[in-house]
Amino acid sequence: MVGEKDPVLILDGLRPLYGEGVYPGRSDKRTRPEWMESPFHVLIATVLSQRTRDENTREACDSLFTVLPTIESLSLADAELIEPLIRKAGFPVQKAKAIKRIATIVLEEHAGILPADMDLLLSMPMVGRKTANCVLAYAFNVPAICVDTHVHRISNLLGLVRSDDPDGTEMQLREVVPDHLWKDINALMVRHGQVVCLPRRPRCRECPVRRHCDHGSTTDR
Ligand code: SF4
Incomplete structure (x- = not known):
């Protein structure tokens, strides 16, 4: 349920899998340009x-x-x-x-x-x-939440927010996530959306934050 989630636990649960990441082109193995x-x-x-x-x-x-x-x-x-x-x-x-x-x-x-x-x-x-x-x-390392399609989708699946559009998701995330973690939301959720929480078929059995996820608790995948 929205408002009952602990975003710190969720982001800490994703961090060991994905580290800090690099943007843009973070899935590329080459060094930071x-x-x-x-x-x-x-x-x-x-x-x-x-x-x-x-x-x-x-x-x-x-x-x-x-x-x-x-x-x-x-x-x-x-x-x-x-x-x-x-x-x-x-x-x-x-x-x-x-x-x-x-x-x-x-x-x-x-x-x-x-x-x-x-x-x-x-x-x-x-x-x-x-x-x-x-x-x-x-680029400026100031608190900001970059909501792309992965962040919008996964935030809603988790139950961190309930929003039909990315701008609404950004505003709700600003309310529930401490600002020193805003940058991590994008870095971690985009990688999660590319690797485990795939758009068409999330691999919930492999997901380290399943116990915190509204969708994860309703599926046996
Ligand atoms: S439990 Fe499933 S839907 Fe929830 S974040 Fe993990 S992969 Fe995505």
């Missing part, structure tokens, strides 16, 4: 990660940041030059246009420094609450 140190590059990687798999995001980032490594070069480049570099991540026309525009906004309106501000991030193309929260959490 250098560009993860730059908030701007984390934002671009997060835009690229929309509606594609981690390995495609990582490949697109490697291609893009090898040819166009700086904010200035991304701002000056034609979108048509960016498109083939990011094709692996899908939606190249839309994403290339957004990446060029974001680089220009950061240069012209923020002196080349990405702001750690939800409203300013939301004013940029292809940046919604999920992307903005991911950047705040992973």
Whole structure:
């Protein structure tokens, strides 16, 4: 039941399986890339990660940041030059246009420094609450809950929240989870959704937090 769960126990139950993770491309075995140190590059990687798999995001980032490594070069480049570099991540026309525009906004309106501000991030193309929260959490290390499809689904299955949409899930999680654990929610639940709590057929018998889960207590799978 919502409000009766202990989110600390749940997150502690998942931690031994998945560790801290890396975002984006966390399922990739390669080392944490250098560009993860730059908030701007984390934002671009997060835009690229929309509606594609981690390995495609990582490949697109490697291609893009090898040819166009700086904010200035991304701002000056034609979108048509960016498109083939990011094709692996899908939606190249839309994403290339957004990446060029974001680089220009950061240069012209923020002196080349990405702001750690939800409203300013939301004013940029292809940046919604999920992307903005991911950047705040992973690039700026401030408390933020990045609710993607896994976090939304698993939070509801567990009974931590009851919400039909990701924004509602984010708001309810903010109420029940201590803020020093907000970043861990995404890092742990996304991996759980990829490995055990699979979207079509959760492997509840293998799940370390089954005893805390509303859905897990109703199935013999
Ligand atoms: S018990 Fe099943 S539904 Fe609940 S979190 Fe674990 S895998 Fe997902």
